[in-house]
Amino acid sequence: MSTQDINVRQKPAVAATGGNTETLLATKALTKNFGGLTAVDSVDFSVTEGEIRCLIGPNGAGKSTLLELITGQLSPSEGDIYFDGEDLTGMETHNRIDTGLSVKFQSPHVYENLTVEENLQVPLQRTDRDTETVLAETLERIDLTEKADVRASELSHGEKQRLEIGMAVTLDPTLMLLDEPVAGMSVDETADVAELIRSLHDDGMTFLVVEHDMEFVRRISDQVTVLNQGEIFRQGPIEEIEADEAVRRIYLGENA
Numbered sequence: 001m002s003t004q005d006i007n008v009r010q011k012p013a014v015a016a017t018g019g020n021t022e023t024l025l026a027t028k029a030l031t032k033n034f035g036g037l038t039a040v041d042s043v044d045f046s047v048t049e050g051e052i053r054c055l056i057g058p059n060g061a062g063k064s065t066l067l068e069l070i071t072g073q074l075s076p077s078e079g080d081i082y083f084d085g086e087d088l089t090g091m092e093t094h095n096r097i098d099t100g101l102s103v104k105f106q107s108p109h110v111y112e113n114l115t116v117e118e119n120l121q122v123p124l125q126r127t128d129r130d131t132e133t134v135l136a137e138t139l140e141r142i143d144l145t146e147k148a149d150v151r152a153s154e155l156s157h158g159e160k161q162r163l164e165i166g167m168a169v170t171l172d173p174t175l176m177l178l179d180e181p182v183a184g185m186s187v188d189e190t191a192d193v194a195e196l197i198r199s200l201h202d203d204g205m206t207f208l209v210v211e212h213d214m215e216f217v218r219r220i221s222d223q224v225t226v227l228n229q230g231e232i233f234r235q236g237p238i239e240e241i242e243a244d245e246a247v248r249r250i251y252l253g254e255n256a
């Protein structure tokens with residue numbers, strides 16, 4: 001891992017270069033059975049370098065299962081996962097993180113008794129990045145510089161979520177996986193996280209985001225994948241997805 005400034009990434013965003021279409025993550029016929037239930041059903045899914053891809057779908061569609069297969073918390077029943085040209089299938093979660101994959105789960109996984117800065121130091125122990133520089137930049141980026149010495153237990157829900165995104169950011173991942181990053185947040189907190197994601201994206205980070213909050217999806221993503229009953233139901237720009245009657249019936253009808 002390099003000690004580069006986190007604001008100066010080696011791989012520029014698609015937005016900045018205007019046309020990189022390299023596939024970063026790909027699943028091939030990925031399947032997960034839980035007994036008689038097929039939660040993820042032969043899914044061919046890909047994320048292109050430089051994009052913010054949102055994964056939506058009704059409750060029980062298989063979104064979290066797909067994410068957990070990608071992170072390695074679950075093993076597939078069948079199929080393969082490729083990331084940055086490497087076959088991840090069968091690789092342990094911590095080794096996947098070393099390939100440039102980082103994840104932030106739905107509920108904050110911060111260390112309540114540690115300060116904000118100490119929390120950010122935990123993932124940095126895995127790397128040879130310049131701790132002082134990365135800490136200062138990450139604190140500023142997640143807008144918690146003023147609270148660097150405050151215990152995580154004292155933070156609001158939104159601040160904890162930003163801190164956990166910050167912990168993932170310290171690893172300078174190529175692909176960030178976020179599971180419902182704005183669940184339970186106020187409108188203002190949601191806007192802050194949207195801004196944080198967009199700014200990380202502008203610096204070249206690729207995102208795969210599972211989210212129910214359609215206003216948030218509209219703010220951050222161009223391309224959306226709709227999962228239904230373990231299968232890809234639709235993929236396309238957010239405007240098309242929102243205008244699609246069949247999608248509205250299976251999903252947006254609940255939230256529109």
Ligand SMILES: Nc1ncnc2c1ncn2[C@@H]1O[C@H](COP(=O)(O)OP(=O)(O)OP(=O)(O)O)[C@@H](O)[C@H]1O
Nearest residue numbers: 034037038039057058059060061062063064065066
């Ligand atoms: N460990 C498990 N054991 C058995 N069944 C499971 C397990 N995990 C998930 N499932 C089932 O797999 C299906 C897909 O669940 P999953 O949590 O992936 O859906 P989701 O799209 O993330 O839903 P939500 O939006 O409610 O979080 C559901 O029917 C769920 O009950």
